Amino acid sequence: MHKRKIQKLEMVDICKEFPGVVVNNHVNLAVESGRILALLGENGAGKTTLMNILYGMYRPDSGDIRINGECVFIRNPLDAIKLGIGMVHQHYMLIARHTVAENVALGLQDVPFFSPVKPIKKRLHEFSEMYGLKVNPEARIWQLSAGEQQRVEIVKALFRGADVLILDEPTSVLAPQEAKELFAILKKMTNAGHSVIFITHKLEEVMAISTDVMALRQGHVVGNVKTSQTGKAELARMMVGREISFTYNKKELPPGTLILDVNGLVVRNDRDMLAVKDISFTLHKNEIFGIAGVSGNGQKELVEAITGLRKIEAGNVVIEGKDVANLSPKMISRSGVSHVPEERMRFGIAPSLMVYENSVLKDYDRVPFSKSYILNFFQIKNYAKKLMEKFKVSASSVNVSIKNLSGGNIQKLILGREISGKASLIVASHPTYGLDIGATEYIRELLLMKREEGAAILLVSEDLDELCALSDRIAVMYEGEFMGIIPAKEVNREEVGLMMAGVNM
Ligand SMILES: Nc1ncnc2c1ncn2[C@@H]1O[C@H](COP(=O)(O)OP(=O)(O)O)[C@@H](O)[C@H]1O
Ligand SMILES: [Mg+2]
Structure with missing residues (x-):
């Protein structure tokens, strides 16, 4: 194993206050070479602030940072980078109009000023071989998916010599497949002696990828465990300070009257390609209709068309007997439609x-x-x-x-x-995306309550557990079409997985 300069990184007794709130309260954290530390905590627990301190974006009010046992002073991100600490923020900091290679070159010390791109391309190739980090150096950032942009950010950090890589909620913008690819990259990095600090509030991810877990609650460290010695239930309790059931009480309700009738819907995406290809379905009172699928398969365009944000090329959208196709978002909202947009x-x-x-x-x-x-x-x-x-x-x-x-x-x-x-139709796109488990539980219970009260709910999600727990029927969307519509009770995960990959059932 290549010896990295950071063998052990520690944050010792870190305190940080913002006006009126103590955000980090005597926090201790340690991560060693080759390990992945999951930093777990609800929204607002103080995770990002702690990592921003490590990356030199904020100064702690008190406390030390140590590398291999020695105190270091990190006054700004440049100091952090020089010491071998890299960070990928929740919101990427890439320049959209520039190419991948140009973005990576930006701010590098040891590339020629003129035509920096050629040596970069060579090294990009090396990185992609070594860590499975596939990026096309010529592509422009705006053309890339969220997952690809994230890979560019990771490459950027590695180029700058990051031994320790901090990722702030890296999977919140990724499709499940992209998240898997990210995990594979992180494994390869830790095999090569890097360490990773991975911020998340998703327990599955902690269990899947980390070696160690530290949980923060309201600025305090409330847990420090080896991943192999814990489980989801314990982590959930740690994180929220109470039991979380993960089970939802979905009452048996027969579907009521017809609320939404979508017929032969055709919609184009921003690149003028067909994104929704002749889709038809109905949705009733007291019913939740889930749409599963890897994002980017037309879900967004479908929802935008129904809610008036996107032009409908062909087909009807009838809400309580009234055709609303191509009406303005405001008119549609006034027809009794609520929208939680992506x-x-x-x-x-x-x-x-x-x-x-x-x-x-x-x-x-x-x-x-x-x-x-x-x-x-x-x-x-x-x-x-x-x-x-x-x-x-x-x-x-x-x-x-x-x-x-x-x-x-x-x-x-x-x-x-x-x-x-008092909406009769609620269109919810990824309603729990980015929310911690306490808030997620609350929102899910609310949607079920709305269903009981008589709302018709169109739920788009990438979380199969969520879809199964809430929906009455689930459609799997792939390349603009429904691969099938299945009663939620009969869902077989493998089958859905295949449908998400485009297999007709
Ligand atoms: N620059 C800031 N000014 C004031 N308050 C802040 C600032 N940044 C974060 N906070 C507050 O600190 C708390 C912790 O925030 P953060 O570290 O972003 O939490 P997390 O990443 O765990 O969701 C929140 O209550 C947030 O409102
Ligand atoms: Mg955060």
Whole structure:
């Protein structure tokens, strides 16, 4: 094994406060060469902050960082990189218009200033051989999938000599297959003596990939175990401080009247290719219709077409007897449709507006929030406060701009807003994506409650457990078509796996 300069990395007694919150409270962490440490914790537990301290983005209020037993000073990311610490953030920091090779070259010290790309390509090739990190040096970033962009970020960190690689919720943007590929890459890296710190709140991932686990709750370390000596139930308890059942009480309900009737739907994607190819299905009151599949198979376009965000090329979308095809999102929303969009930052919120404004985004022009064109701020803020309480959105007040909230909290607010109404159809795309297990459990129970109350729910998810737990019927989508529609009770995982890969059943 190639000897790495970082054999052991330690954070000792780290404290960090932001105005009004203690985010890291006397935290100790250690990781050794060849190991994968999963840093587990709910949204807001302090994971990202701790890693930002290690990467030099923040200074700790107190505490030390040690490499091979010696104290080091990390004042900024450049210091961290020089010491052999690399980080891949939750939001990638690549330049969209540049190629992969150009992005990797950016900021490197030891490449020629002019035409840096040639030596980079050679080394990119070496890396892809060594770690299975496939990237095309000529591709432009905007053309790449989330998984490919992530590989570019990892390559970038390795190029800069990272012995320790920090990944902040790396799988939250990946399809299951891409996550598997990532895990294989990480294994190869640790075999070569690198160490990895992997932030996640997904227990399956902790069990699948890590060698050690450390759990944070409200800034405190609440657990430190070897992965081989623990299990999902214990980890869940550690993380949330209470038992999580993982079982949902789905009542037997006969499907009610027809709510949504989609017939022969054809939709194109952003690249003008057919993304939804002649899809038909129905959805009834008291029913959850799940759509499974690897993302990128037309789910997004299907949902956008139904909710008015994307043009329909052919076919009908009939909601409670009314054809809404190609009506505006607002008209469709007024026909009783709620939408929890996949691209929450783009379609779910107005980032520069305040939390209270975002709480009534679709209804601000209606009673009780406004009357004769005059907004009733008292009503709006009151409503927003209730929404925040009910859905446990953590923000210092309703008067802060929503873009300052963490992703998980933005999600909870959108979900709360969309689910609280009286919609007859709820279209939910990846509603628990990025949420911790406490919040996930809550949202799932809420969807089931809405089903009992009579809503028809279209649920798009990549999480088969979620789909099986909530849905009445599941369709598997592949390349714009349904490979089959199966009653959830009869789901056989292997069968669904095959259908997700395009096998007709
Ligand atoms: N720059 C900041 N200013 C103020 N508060 C912050 C800042 N960054 C994070 N926080 C707060 O610190 C807490 C922990 O955040 P974070 O480390 O992002 O948690 P995690 O990554 O575990 O979800 C949250 O309550 C968050 O609102
Ligand atoms: Mg985080």
